[in-house]
Amino acid sequence: MQCLVLGAAAGGGFPQWNCGCPNCARARAGDPAARPRTQASVAVSADGARWLIVGASPDLRQQILANPELAPPPGTRLSPIGAVVLVSADVDGIAGLLVLREQHRFRLLAPANILRVLAGHGVFAILDQTLVDGVEITPDAPIETGLDLTLTLLAMPGRVPLYQEAARDAAQAAAAPTYAASLEGGGKLCVVAPGCADLTDAVLAQLAPADVLFFDGTLFRDDEMITAGLGWKTGKRMGHVSVSGPDGALARLGALKARKIFFHINNSNPMLLDDAPERRAVEAAGFEVSYDGMKVAM
Numbered sequence: 001m002q003c004l005v006l007g008a009a010a011g012g013g014f015p016q017w018n019c020g021c022p023n024c025a026r027a028r029a030g031d032p033a034a035r036p037r038t039q040a041s042v043a044v045s046a047d048g049a050r051w052l053i054v055g056a057s058p059d060l061r062q063q064i065l066a067n068p069e070l071a072p073p074p075g076t077r078l079s080p081i082g083a084v085v086l087v088s089a090d091v092d093g094i095a096g097l098l099v100l101r102e103q104h105r106f107r108l109l110a111p112a113n114i115l116r117v118l119a120g121h122g123v124f125a126i127l128d129q130t131l132v133d134g135v136e137i138t139p140d141a142p143i144e145t146g147l148d149l150t151l152t153l154l155a156m157p158g159r160v161p162l163y164q165e166a167a168r169d170a171a172q173a174a175a176a177p178t179y180a181a182s183l184e185g186g187g188k189l190c191v192v193a194p195g196c197a198d199l200t201d202a203v204l205a206q207l208a209p210a211d212v213l214f215f216d217g218t219l220f221r222d223d224e225m226i227t228a229g230l231g232w233k234t235g236k237r238m239g240h241v242s243v244s245g246p247d248g249a250l251a252r253l254g255a256l257k258a259r260k261i262f263f264h265i266n267n268s269n270p271m272l273l274d275d276a277p278e279r280r281a282v283e284a285a286g287f288e289v290s291y292d293g294m295k296v297a298m
Contacts, residue, residue: 003297004293005263046185051070053083054181063292083109087153111153139154152182154179196215215261218242222242262289262290265289
């Protein structure tokens with residue numbers, strides 16, 4: 001099994017278009033320790049020829065062009081992308097579908113609640129229904145993708161997408177499931193979990209079998225956006241567990257056997273910087289920080 005990080009950043013990317021925080025300023029200046037990243041998406045293949053994409057990032061066109069593995073053979077319009085799995089109804093998890101409208105056949109795999117979102121927004125009707133095979137996925141029920149990969153959706157604690165919030169300035173957002181994609185092929189298991197609001201014992205049990213885990217690295221500290229003057233929401237309010245802290249990912253995921261890789265990383269997160277003490281702390285704990293173009297073979 002091969003995994004290819006198409007985009008490692010959270011919504012807005014790194015640098016974010018309207019952000020002048022110290023992290024983004026270093027990235028704009030071309031600082032080699034602050035390499036830019038596009039919005040989160042991971043491609044997985046069992047054979048190196050046919051690919052399944054987890055998360056339809058708004059940057060998907062750019063990501064496809066940046067990775068030769070996803071290029072069509074010369075003289076054809078036969079993309080090696082055979083399936084797309086949707087694990088979130090957030091804009092940065094579905095907007096990339098609009099890139100895939102040019103008469104290409106693929107399977108669109110998603111749970112019922114996300115398929116309802118697509119059906120309720122007419123712009124997604126641009127996907128040719130005679131070519132795009134929408135498949136409703138029941139969480140915890142394995143299915144064959146047709147690409148020698150078995151997919152299981154794992155329900156994760158989460159929050160409703162921002163555009164579905166009744167009051168965007170409310171202290172709490174309504175709880176709603178988000179998902180992780182568990183992909184098995186060739187006796188190996190990869191889990192892609194861009195969003196998780198709480199690392200409960202039940203969540204840990206679902207992640208425990210993974211050989212490789214791409215996990216929510218949105219914020220290093222829960223109050224990071226607030227202390228940086230970039231927003232008023234905590235990580236918990238946004239539906240993301242923090243990297244640090246007693247209930248954070250470093251503490252709760254440390255005992256897992258998997259190769260543990262943070263992705264979906266917000267532009268404010270100091271671990272984006274190669275020379276930051278937070279990066280050294282992450283690596284000392286046995287974790288990795290992903291970047292666009294990162295390849296993982298199992």
